[in-house]
Amino acid sequence: MLREQGIDWDDLQSECDQIVLFGSRAVGAETKHSDVDLLCVGFGRRLKTEEVDLVWYTPEFILSPKWLGSELASHIAAFGVWLHGHDNWSKYVKVSEDAIDFKRHLICRRIAAMQRTWQHLAPDYRVKHVVKLRRDLQRLVIMKAGRAIPATPILDDEWVRMGSSCKAFLELLSESGEPELIRASQLRLIRDHLPRLDWRYEDSLTALA
Amino acid sequence: MTQKLKKPPLDGKNRKEIECALDEIEEMDVSNPAASEVALDNLASLLRKLFFADQRQYFTRRTPSLYDLVEKMHKVYDLEESILDAAYELKTALEDSYIETNEMTQEKAQSSRGVVVQGIKNFLEAES
Numbered sequence: 526m527l528r529e530q531g532i533d534w535d536d537l538q539s540e541c542d543q544i545v546l547f548g549s550r551a552v553g554a555e556t557k558h559s560d561v562d563l564l565c566v567g568f569g570r571r572l573k574t575e576e577v578d579l580v581w582y583t584p585e586f587i588l589s590p591k592w593l594g595s596e597l598a599s600h601i602a603a604f605g606v607w608l609h610g611h612d613n614w615s616k617y618v619k620v621s622e623d624a625i626d627f628k629r630h631l632i633c634r635r636i637a638a639m640q641r642t643w644q645h646l647a648p649d650y651r652v653k654h655v656v657k658l659r660r661d662l663q664r665l666v667i668m669k670a671g672r673a674i675p676a677t678p679i680l681d682d683e684w685v686r687m688g689s690s691c692k693a694f695l696e697l698l699s700e701s702g703e704p705e706l707i708r709a710s711q712l713r714l715i716r717d718h719l720p721r722l723d724w725r726y727e728d729s730l731t732a733l734a
Numbered sequence: 735m736t737q738k739l740k741k742p743p744l745d746g747k748n749r750k751e752i753e754c755a756l757d758e759i760e761e762m763d764v765s766n767p768a769a770s771e772v773a774l775d776n777l778a779s780l781l782r783k784l785f786f787a788d789q790r791q792y793f794t795r796r797t798p799s800l801y802d803l804v805e806k807m808h809k810v811y812d813l814e815e816s817i818l819d820a821a822y823e824l825k826t827a828l829e830d831s832y833i834e835t836n837e838m839t840q841e842k843a844q845s846s847r848g849v850v851v852q853g854i855k856n857f858l859e860a861e862s
Contacts, residue, residue, distance in 0.1 A: 638772035
């Protein structure tokens with residue numbers, strides 16, 4: 526898959542102190558839509574295509590409080606698979622209050638933007654953002670509980686186990702301890718437009734097709 | 735080779751909708767990638783409806799991004815290549831800011847946003 530993107534594995538190794546596989550493929554939870562997520566510790570540039578996502582950070586940044594307190598670091602520290610080099614940072618990871626604030630901010634601003642643009646968004650785009658909103662709410666709950674964020678397909682499976690309903694969404698909101706994050710009018714918007722979808726992205730798109 | 739098409743005429747309502755979507759992008763806070771993503775998808779959703787009525791012929795995946803739309807408009811309607819480059823820069827800057835927000839990614843997002851918005855305005859104003 527890397528070769529198809531013009532990436533030579535030997536060259537990549539020579540450019541990186543560490544290469545860590547993360548995301549769904551690191552835990553064997555990939556779907557046919559999953560890309561290959563790699564953390565590269567070195568001096569390259571981000572490459573994101575439908576097939577691969579190479580996230581580059583410098584050896585200095587990877588030891589910084591900003592990285593060690595981040596959501597992504599907490600995920601990689603718990604679930605990452607080191608393919609090259611040695612782990613010199615994962616034991617220092619702890620999700621920071623700043624990272625939790627940022628997640629909160631993402632949720633509030635996404636739903637506000639959805640509310641402003643809702644009437645022009647096609648149904649498939651509405652589903653996409655409702656799903657992203659739900660996943661971020663799940664991640665917020667997990668971050669606040671001090672647990673590591675699992676890969677997205679695991680979050681989706683958990684959502685299905687919760688019943689994938691508006692009621693489950695409200696439970697999640699309650700569990701976050703911040704029910705004011707999403708206002709009643711915003712909840713109505715979601716509920717009224719997506720009453721029968723199970724809110725798993727791919728399944729929901731299939732239902733719409 | 736992609737068949738070139740004539741730009742479809744836009745009525746006042748459609749034009750107004752696109753102008754509102756462009757305003758939303760001009761006003762979006764680029765330090766918040768989630769809200770920015772919604773604003774970009776809002777424009778993508780409108781452009782797809784107006785310029786690619788038979789979407790399945792043009793897009794292999796659902797919910798194409800604004801970059802996907804611009805890329806296709808470049809191929810099909812000769813939208814300027816500089817807008818395509820800017821849309822790519824904007825997309826990558828916003829993806830980066832999900833992980834780390836810094837001044838460099840914000841500046842990159844702001845400048846490429848300007849090019850995309852102005853480019854689409856020029857495209858809409860140009861004679862078919």
